[in-house]
Amino acid sequence: MTYSTQALRDAPPRGLLRDALLAASALLMALTLYLVYFWAPTEQNLGVSQRIFYFHVPLGWIGMVSIVVVAAASILHLATGRQKWDDLAYSTAELGIVYASLIIVTGAVWGKPVWGVWWTWDPKLTTTLVLWFIYVGYLMMRSYGPAGAQGKRFAAIIALIGAIDAPIIYKATDWWRTAHPENNVPGGLDDRILITLLVSVLTFTVMYVYLLMERYSLRRSESDLDELYRRVA
Amino acid sequence: MSFIEGLRNSPLFRVALLGALIALGLAAWSAFGTVGAYDVPFGMQPAPAPQAQQSAEANLPFLFAVFIVTWAAFFGYVLYVSRRQREMQGEIEALRRALDDRERSSADQRRETNPNN
Numbered sequence: 001m002t003y004s005t006q007a008l009r010d011a012p013p014r015g016l017l018r019d020a021l022l023a024a025s026a027l028l029m030a031l032t033l034y035l036v037y038f039w040a041p042t043e044q045n046l047g048v049s050q051r052i053f054y055f056h057v058p059l060g061w062i063g064m065v066s067i068v069v070v071a072a073a074s075i076l077h078l079a080t081g082r083q084k085w086d087d088l089a090y091s092t093a094e095l096g097i098v099y100a101s102l103i104i105v106t107g108a109v110w111g112k113p114v115w116g117v118w119w120t121w122d123p124k125l126t127t128t129l130v131l132w133f134i135y136v137g138y139l140m141m142r143s144y145g146p147a148g149a150q151g152k153r154f155a156a157i158i159a160l161i162g163a164i165d166a167p168i169i170y171k172a173t174d175w176w177r178t179a180h181p182e183n184n185v186p187g188g189l190d191d192r193i194l195i196t197l198l199v200s201v202l203t204f205t206v207m208y209v210y211l212l213m214e215r216y217s218l219r220r221s222e223s224d225l226d227e228l229y230r231r232v233a
Numbered sequence: 234m235s236f237i238e239g240l241r242n243s244p245l246f247r248v249a250l251l252g253a254l255i256a257l258g259l260a261a262w263s264a265f266g267t268v269g270a271y272d273v274p275f276g277m278q279p280a281p282a283p284q285a286q287q288s289a290e291a292n293l294p295f296l297f298a299v300f301i302v303t304w305a306a307f308f309g310y311v312l313y314v315s316r317r318q319r320e321m322q323g324e325i326e327a328l329r330r331a332l333d334d335r336e337r338s339s340a341d342q343r344r345e346t347n348p349n350n
Contacts, residue, residue: 049292052299059303098310106299113292207307214314221321228328232335 021210028203032196040196052110054196058204059102060128064166066096067131070138071163074156086152087223089159090142091215095208097135103128115179123176127169134162
């Protein structure tokens with residue numbers, strides 16, 4: 001039996017850590033929904049729409065973290081040339097675009113009752129849209145760019161440029177006049193609102209790590225399979 | 234494969250399109266519901282907003298829209314990943330068969346060229 005067939009037969013078992021993360025995210029999500037809908041008080045000025053905050057802020061946080069992870073993995077890939085870092089960058093970028101899309105959609109749905117418009121060219125919204133385009137650009141480069149190592153290097157450069165956008169999004173409320181609240185780090189919030197927000201951020205982060213592990217594992221298998229196809233051909 | 238064709242065949246694009254359609258539908262439903270509440274015949278003063286609209290629960294559809302869109306996106310993505318996993322399993326099976334056939338045929342060839350072994 002050759003190495004290739006042996007590798008195909010010895011598929012790695014599903015990790016215990018991934019199962020634990022899935023269970024933890026399900027439990028945390030149930031707790032979060034209880035806190036959001038039944039425990040957290042209704043904010044007086046914004047009314048019930050303020051509860052969108054508990055979805056929108058964690059999504060925003062993860063969308064920004066994702067591009068930094070993509071960039072870090074891309075740097076490691078450029079420095080070492082190892083396939084696993086490129087797989088991590090690709091998986092994170094794919095998940096990042098899901099989160100970035102959700103930030104924009106949830107923001108638009110929140111903007112309508114609060115500002116009266118679905119969209120405005122507010123600096124924070126605009127820089128977030130730029131982040132979305134960076135993710136799209138990265139994935140398009142991977143799909144339609146040059147094949148092999150060259151395409152991976154080009155995409156890594158896009159990710160490095162994209163990472164510059166993360167601190168700009170974060171500091172947008174300080175640098176420009178914007179409709180978003182000035183405090184990025186919540187301060188002066190009601191204790192129940194703050195606890196609900198922190199639990200929600202934790203929940204979405206655990207779920208993100210779980211989804212990333214799943215996607216990364218799939219991506220590794222895809223890369224291995226491509227390698228096997230190359231050997232068979 | 235052209236760019237448009239590639240995009241159309243991409244499962245991620247289909248999931249994103251489905252999510253966008255759901256979001257658009259919910260948003261339109263919420264918006265038309267609000268507009269309809271204030272509709273008056275031409276030339277008349279608009280009726281005051283109903284009390285219910287001014288209460289804290291007035292924006293409940295927007296909250297549910299966010300909830301549904303978020304979960305639809307996550308479920309869509311998990312479905313995409315699990316479908317890709319199934320497809321890959323099929324590819325692994327096909328590759329395994331191809332490798333086994335190749336090994337078998339090379340073993341047969343060896344036996345034919347050297348029948349004493």
